[in-house]
Amino acid sequence: MRGADMSDVLPLSGVRVLDLSTLLPGPLATLLLAESGADVVKIERPGHGDEMRTYRPTLGEASANYAVLNRGKRAYAADLKTPAERDRVLTLAAEADVVVEQFRPGVVDRLGLGYEQVRTVNPGVIYCSITGYGQHGPHANRAAHDLNYLAETGLLGVVVDGAGRPPLPPTVLADIAAGTYPAVMNIVLALRQRDMTGEGCHLDIAMTRNLQLLAYGYFSTHQGGGGWPLPGGELLTGGSPRYQVYATSDGRHVAVAALEEKFWARLAQLLELPERYLDERGQESTVIAVIADLIGARTAEHWRKVFDGEDVCSVVVATFDEAVATGLVDLDSGDRLVGEGFDVGTLPSTVDPALRRPPGRLGYPSLDPLPDRSVWLGR
Known part of the structure; x- marks a missing residue:
């Protein structure tokens, strides 16, 4: 279509996704696919549906978390343990380009909806399984959550507080960075590969394994003979004055990341740091x-004004209200949902309006009876 107006065409338009996942990693992955133009049908258990529907607070007829993660999808109820309803889901899978599931290894096979069963009726399917430990191995069937994955892979222990305790992470890093994003990236790559070969595949997304990417520096240092990181003692984990969080006099904090010499030198001038401390090596x-005392002697507002317009890679730690006020966090107070357009390469101006609305009476599909394969027709 060279020369044609493609401004209203999203990159995954026409791709059909069957979502069997719940809670966060899978639903966020299929949301990103939906925002890129895919048609996503979500299958949930009868009755209450996805457990996240029951969270608080609510937005429309479901929880705010559910509304944000599942907007723009069509949700249907199905008891996968009932053969007739399972077979109808399998019929949908036969028409799908992508199937995403998040059961423990082996469960979806026993239900009759595993990769081999779906591939029998849909050889070109891109089948994505998201788990904590992968489909095979001694840990495959263990129950765990985000914090456990971070702990077991060594990442949680590289930063410690004054008592030597690892802090709780600010968000669910493993679920998103090691579950959602690898799933989306590999699904897109697999679709491209299928375009070239005509063959589908089974994607095994193991969050613990993917966390190694976040620890790339520690592993490369170890392989280079530098040993393993000292908890709280490395350049980016608390061992350097150039990369620290310092308290202010009014109970706020300043985040300093003045790693490069030019930033460090200017920061030292602004702080009036004595010259003998400019070379921090060995001390x-x-x-x-010393810097903690200097920053701790003034309020956060004082430091905000000092750093304003300066290239020192140092900022006051913001509240969410402050982050929204600066425009760095996009929170729309109108009839749209926060978080729309997660900056993964979609074209915000062409996002389907259905993706901007919360669930229930405000435009999001409710948990309806399971349809037959006609749900895909007309796409």
Whole structure:
């Protein structure tokens, strides 16, 4: 279509996705696919549906979390343990380009909807399984959550507080960075591969394995003979005054990331740091303490004004209200949902309006009886 107006065409237009997942990693992945133009049908258990529907607070007829993660999809109820309803889901899978599931290994096979069963009726299917530990191995069937994955892969322990305790992470890193994003990226790559070969595949997305990407620096240092990271003692984990969080006099905090020499030198000038501390090597803990006293003597607002317009890679730690006020976080107070357009390469101006609405009476499909294959027809 060279020369044609493609401004209203999203990259995954025409791709059909059957979503068997619940809670966060899978539903967020299929949301990103939907925002890129895919038609997503979500299958949930009869009655209450996805457990996330029951969370609080609500937005429309379901929880706010559910509304944000599942907007723009069509949701249908199906008891996968009932052969007749399972067979109808299998019929939908036969028409899908992508199937996403998040059961423990082996469960979906026992239900009759595993990769081999779906591939029998749909050889070109891209079948994506998201689990904590992968489909095989001694840990495959263990129950765990985001915090457990971070703990077991060593990441949780690289930053510690003054008592030597690892802090809770600010968000669910493993679910999103090691579950959702690898799933989306590999699904898109698999679709491209199918375009070239005509063959589908089974994607095994293991969150613990994918967390190694977040720890790339620690592994490369180890392989280079540098040993393993000292908890709280490395450049980016608390061992350097150039990369620290310092308290202000009014109970707020300043995040300093003045790693490069030009940023560090200017920061030192603004702080009026004595010259003997400019070279922190060998006296890191002393310099940290000195800067802590300097920053701790003034309020957050004082430092905000000092850093304004300066290239020092140092900022006041914002509240969510402050982040929204600066425009760095997009929160629409109208009839649209927060978080629309997650900056994964979609074209915001062409996003389907259905993706902008919350669930229930406000335009999001409710948990309806399971349809037959006609749900895909007309796409």
